[in-house]
Amino acid sequence: MPILAAERFSDNEAGIMKSFFESATDSHNLVLAPVARKELTMLLDQLLEIHHQAIDWKYPIPERFVADALKMIEPTGKPVRQIVRIFIEIMDLFAHSGKMPPSFTQNLIETADFEEEEGVDGNGSGLIETNLQDLFDL
Numbered sequence: 001m002p003i004l005a006a007e008r009f010s011d012n013e014a015g016i017m018k019s020f021f022e023s024a025t026d027s028h029n030l031v032l033a034p035v036a037r038k039e040l041t042m043l044l045d046q047l048l049e050i051h052h053q054a055i056d057w058k059y060p061i062p063e064r065f066v067a068d069a070l071k072m073i074e075p076t077g078k079p080v081r082q083i084v085r086i087f088i089e090i091m092d093l094f095a096h097s098g099k100m101p102p103s104f105t106q107n108l109i110e111t112a113d114f115e116e117e118e119g120v121d122g123n124g125s126g127l128i129e130t131n132l133q134d135l136f137d138l
Contacts, residue, residue, distance in 0.1 A: 001017050002021070035080055037075075040083065041066055041067075044066045044069065044083075045066055047084065047088070047091070048065060048066060048091060052095075055092075055095050057094075057095040058096065058098060059094065059095070059098035062100075065100075069100070073086050073087065
């Protein structure tokens with residue numbers, strides 16, 4: 001890219017591009033390292049405990065809840081924030097329905113949980129949360 005910038009623009013722009021790429025790959029940047037399954041399981045166990053305290057679950061927690069959720073989530077290659085987000089959705093659904101979703105749509109991790117709601121005049125009037133039933137195949 002810096003060479004192309006020099007050809008199309010000038011050496012100054014090439015220097016800017018080179019500086020950008022050096023900064024982008026420098027060690028001071030945030031790097032997301034993989035998390036061991038044991039650490040991930042401990043985190044999800046703690047989230048489950050907190051969620052169970054915060055929300056009045058209508059159903060008892062299955063003994064293998066975290067392990068079953070991890071099978072469904074398939075955490076390999078996913079950032080921790082995506083895993084946690086999906087796990088929270090699974091807990092919300094189970095707390096309400098007593099069922100583990102058999103699958104979830106892939107766009108659950110690619111799109112926001114909120115979509116714009118149109119007002120009476122056709123203008124956006126705010127955001128509404130996507131219904132859990134629309135996120136999971138029941």
